[in-house]
Amino acid sequence: MQFEHLLAAALGFAGGVALAIALARRSRGQEQATTEVPTAAAETHAVAPMSTLAGDDRGWHGDLGTLADHIDLGIVRLGSGLQVVRANRAAVRLLQTDAERVIGKSLMELFVDHRVNEAALAAIEDGSAAYEIDLRNDAERRVLLRFRRSHEGGLWLLLDDVTELRRLQRIRTEFIDNLSHELRTPLTTIRLLTETLTQDVARPGVDVPERVRERILKIDVETGHLAQMVSELLDLSRIEGGAEELHFDNVRMGEVINAVVERLRTFADRQLVGLETALPDEGLPPVWGDEERLGQVLVNLLHNAVKFSPAASVVTISGDVSGGLVTVAVRDQGVGIADADLDRIFERFYKVDKARQRGQGGTGLGLAIARHIIEGHGGRIWAESEEGRGSVFKFTVPVAGARR
Numbered sequence: 001m002q003f004e005h006l007l008a009a010a011l012g013f014a015g016g017v018a019l020a021i022a023l024a025r026r027s028r029g030q031e032q033a034t035t036e037v038p039t040a041a042a043e044t045h046a047v048a049p050m051s052t053l054a055g056d057d058r059g060w061h062g063d064l065g066t067l068a069d070h071i072d073l074g075i076v077r078l079g080s081g082l083q084v085v086r087a088n089r090a091a092v093r094l095l096q097t098d099a100e101r102v103i104g105k106s107l108m109e110l111f112v113d114h115r116v117n118e119a120a121l122a123a124i125e126d127g128s129a130a131y132e133i134d135l136r137n138d139a140e141r142r143v144l145l146r147f148r149r150s151h152e153g154g155l156w157l158l159l160d161d162v163t164e165l166r167r168l169q170r171i172r173t174e175f176i177d178n179l180s181h182e183l184r185t186p187l188t189t190i191r192l193l194t195e196t197l198t199q200d201v202a203r204p205g206v207d208v209p210e211r212v213r214e215r216i217l218k219i220d221v222e223t224g225h226l227a228q229m230v231s232e233l234l235d236l237s238r239i240e241g242g243a244e245e246l247h248f249d250n251v252r253m254g255e256v257i258n259a260v261v262e263r264l265r266t267f268a269d270r271q272l273v274g275l276e277t278a279l280p281d282e283g284l285p286p287v288w289g290d291e292e293r294l295g296q297v298l299v300n301l302l303h304n305a306v307k308f309s310p311a312a313s314v315v316t317i318s319g320d321v322s323g324g325l326v327t328v329a330v331r332d333q334g335v336g337i338a339d340a341d342l343d344r345i346f347e348r349f350y351k352v353d354k355a356r357q358r359g360q361g362g363t364g365l366g367l368a369i370a371r372h373i374i375e376g377h378g379g380r381i382w383a384e385s386e387e388g389r390g391s392v393f394k395f396t397v398p399v400a401g402a403r404r
């Protein structure tokens, strides 16, 4: 008992989640191996909190039941008719009911939201699904519901109280938003002044030592980076905070690709990198998306591809369609990205090798923004690469009309 109390106290948020999943799996295995009351039979028994579930078996199973009651995470076993078969104490607490009354209830009776039911049905189909909901109890709680299909039929439902997490995320977003706003005005002034200064010292006949001229140029470049970082931070916090809505319409991806290529042609020429497009002859079907935001993703991918490419190499943008999705790929012959970094580059501020990129600018925010935008479209973005050989960045967007 002592141990369980200690363990329960030690279980943090993440630990709780991991343990509960392990617990659910373990319990599932146990059910198979020993005394599992077949789901259909279990459904007819009014069985209350997990700790009383073990019945005669007070071994592993009983321990797990007791442990489940000490976890902060709500665990509910749903029968094949999606009614509650068991629930641990945390679930009963979150649902603000008493243990007896929760048993046998349907999801609709518990949550009064048909989307919870839809998520459960999706989990039966796909194996897992999640949905976040406000539970209007004494105090309003934000709860993440995660459904997992059980081998024995029915589902496991995990209830995470994410109220505090969401509140902290909101504070962080507001803080970044306010900070970026406050920084923007003085930065714009500094930028204007350095730009003027740069032009002043470049004028013929102005006698300024080369050293000073170089420093002014450096200040100009770094202020540019700072301004870009602030504007990207603002962008990211708005997109993450949901303030920046996507404006959906039919978008001709081929035209967006061609426009972005033209926009970046001067930059590519300066870097001596060739730009090519490879689009199907019959063109691409319209996608369902926000044209400006999709253009922003492409600018970022293309800009990176050119930035990390050697002179005389080629960057290719291709597009094709299959399975109701348009896939756009930006392929370069540049430095490439190590396997270990491939997933991490989509995190905010992540840069692969800071030393290698010195002087190349970049904030490490572009791909984080791109991921938010693409996921907001119901698509996926990822990178494949071979170090030293080049990379390909791909994203998918649903074809208009094919969207669920």
Ligand code: ADP
Pocket: 300, 304, 305, 306, 308, 332, 334, 335, 336, 337, 345, 350, 351, 352, 353, 357, 361, 362, 363, 364, 365, 366, 367, 368, 391
């Ligand atoms: P940045 O502003 O630094 O380019 P991004 O979020 O766009 O920020 O990219 C994050 C990091 O991913 C880059 O700093 C770089 O290390 C790596 N990266 C992105 N695109 C490429 C590419 N085409 N080739 C090699 N590395 C890349």
